[in-house]
Amino acid sequence: MTGDTDPPRPLRVRRHGDDVTPAGSVAPMTTGHGGDLALAALRGYGVSELFTLSGGHIFPFYDAAVKGEAGVRIVDVRHEQTATFAAEGMAKLTRRPGVAVLTAGPGVTNGISAMTTAHFNGSPLVVLGGRAPQNRWGSGSLQEFDHVPVVASITKSARTAMATDDIPAEVDRAVTAALTPHRGPVFVDFPLDIVFGHGSADVPAPRVPRGADPDPADVERAAALIAAAERPVIIAGTDVYWDGAWDALRDLVETLRVPTFMNGLGRGCLPADHELAFSRTRGMIKGKADVVVVIGTPLDFRLSFGRYRDAAVIHVVDSPESRATHVTPAVSPAGDLTRVLEGVAEAGGRAQRRASHEQWIADLTDAEAAAGAEDAPLLAADTDPIKPTRVYGELRSRLDRDAVVVCDGGDFVSYAGKYVESYQPGCWLDPGPYGCLGTGMGYATAARIAHPDRQVVVMLGDGAAGFSLMDADTLVRHNLPVVIVVGNNGIWGLEKHPMRMLYGYDVAADLQPGCRYDDVVRALGGAGEVVEKPGDIGPALDRAFAAGAPYVVNVLTDPEDTYPRSSNLG
Ligand SMILES: Cc1ncc(C[n+]2csc(CCOP(=O)(O)OP(=O)(O)O)c2C)c(N)n1
Numbered sequence: 001m002t003g004d005t006d007p008p009r010p011l012r013v014r015r016h017g018d019d020v021t022p023a024g025s026v027a028p029m030t031t032g033h034g035g036d037l038a039l040a041a042l043r044g045y046g047v048s049e050l051f052t053l054s055g056g057h058i059f060p061f062y063d064a065a066v067k068g069e070a071g072v073r074i075v076d077v078r079h080e081q082t083a084t085f086a087a088e089g090m091a092k093l094t095r096r097p098g099v100a101v102l103t104a105g106p107g108v109t110n111g112i113s114a115m116t117t118a119h120f121n122g123s124p125l126v127v128l129g130g131r132a133p134q135n136r137w138g139s140g141s142l143q144e145f146d147h148v149p150v151v152a153s154i155t156k157s158a159r160t161a162m163a164t165d166d167i168p169a170e171v172d173r174a175v176t177a178a179l180t181p182h183r184g185p186v187f188v189d190f191p192l193d194i195v196f197g198h199g200s201a202d203v204p205a206p207r208v209p210r211g212a213d214p215d216p217a218d219v220e221r222a223a224a225l226i227a228a229a230e231r232p233v234i235i236a237g238t239d240v241y242w243d244g245a246w247d248a249l250r251d252l253v254e255t256l257r258v259p260t261f262m263n264g265l266g267r268g269c270l271p272a273d274h275e276l277a278f279s280r281t282r283g284m285i286k287g288k289a290d291v292v293v294v295i296g297t298p299l300d301f302r303l304s305f306g307r308y309r310d311a312a313v314i315h316v317v318d319s320p321e322s323r324a325t326h327v328t329p330a331v332s333p334a335g336d337l338t339r340v341l342e343g344v345a346e347a348g349g350r351a352q353r354r355a356s357h358e359q360w361i362a363d364l365t366d367a368e369a370a371a372g373a374e375d376a377p378l379l380a381a382d383t384d385p386i387k388p389t390r391v392y393g394e395l396r397s398r399l400d401r402d403a404v405v406v407c408d409g410g411d412f413v414s415y416a417g418k419y420v421e422s423y424q425p426g427c428w429l430d431p432g433p434y435g436c437l438g439t440g441m442g443y444a445t446a447a448r449i450a451h452p453d454r455q456v457v458v459m460l461g462d463g464a465a466g467f468s469l470m471d472a473d474t475l476v477r478h479n480l481p482v483v484i485v486v487g488n489n490g491i492w493g494l495e496k497h498p499m500r501m502l503y504g505y506d507v508a509a510d511l512q513p514g515c516r517y518d519d520v521v522r523a524l525g526g527a528g529e530v531v532e533k534p535g536d537i538g539p540a541l542d543r544a545f546a547a548g549a550p551y552v553v554n555v556l557t558d559p560e561d562t563y564p565r566s567s568n569l570g
């Protein structure tokens, strides 16, 4: 359900309300092969790169990219999974569609975990697939496979373009679906004969739909509950970012004086050092808060499944279909999050019953400071072997406020969630609730392209590194200097320790101790070093940031260290 439409958003993340149409307006009529027609439709949405791995079925997209006037960059990688994660990452970094072009059959199926990740993250990922020729369908062509039913359950739209002249409309339809709240991935495949064929068609004017207006009664009720609460909290998630609602969030938080926690792409929507931003005191929500306002993120395992003892839960969602079905919140306003949050701030400001939250804010502030003081020795730990927390102690002091941090792994990156702070929207890329290992190098590739002048750091567990480290080759070939920090404990830590606890032994949980992932990246044309002493981490990071090349800091960490966690697989 959508309301009005905005012009498309450009590459740079913009604040709500100042969207503009990208330069290079769209030709009303385009003639050419199927690749030309597809790219003509994409360009209007500000798409400026295709992430891909070669295959004959998709050559027309390449031909269109290299000869097109506006210039669409082809970023060719070493695995379609990386291509698709990179495209999703580009969407996450820019809030415009990210595009992967995957060859027929195995190219598309290699992208499925990344498409599923985008589905769980609500990311506007656009996957264009090759497809065996329609005029021989059923005869057993090379890589002949009907992708559409396979990806149907993880996409908002999955279709085959059945005529060359239909391509701009098919692509535009898919992109619009991807960008419509609640956002998500879309898929179009192109039979060989259709995409190599020539045609001409009108290119639809790009549209970026916005969410509907919320029901005013829901907004009033939410505002009244928050205003009357004594100990309210806000938890702001990924859809706050997708909706560009960070200014509205800040106004709401400041007007109604509500302590705020952030997760996923919600991180940085309020700067980590804002007086009302909290991170280390989540444990106080359950049991102490009386109203929990969850904005733009599902009531899933990360949020106690929406159960906070006796607290009333307000679930603010970007569209009615995002409302929880497993719990019944006190109220669930649905619609464009900027409008919902502006409405709640306005109604809360004039609410008759208003309780002071200052004592609650002071309690949380004290507890946050105490947690910070407890962290200090961990962040400075001078142990041999190295505690992973020390890596974060060194990293934190070296990160700029707009640094992009990508996380991919188990225990090692759980610490990142705890210790890396975000000060701006779009600076924190985690895999999201699908929890798929292997996002790291794709996201990092996109981050370096989207933000050539910022620090880009990818934190990898050594296990996670195995899924995509070969794509250091992509970083080298495309001249994309990224700092890659491997937390190398020689094990699948987040599996080994729980298995030992459950069974008294573990199996299938060991990796090579001290493996020289830095040598791997050096062999691919990058640089790096191994670090075995805590005091050497900082200087190694300095060399990595200064290197101007993909650089691995391969830190050998303590395999006995476990991240203190309370959650389970359920
Ligand atoms: C694609 C995929 N396969 C397997 C898992 C299960 N899994 C979750 S965390 C983890 C261990 C990760 O190990 P590593 O990256 O070395 O980080 P560590 O926990 O050792 O710090 C595994 C295997 C997963 N989440 N995704």
Ligand SMILES: [Mg+2]
Binding pocket: 461, 462, 463, 487, 488, 489, 490, 491, 492, 493
């Ligand atoms: Mg490990």
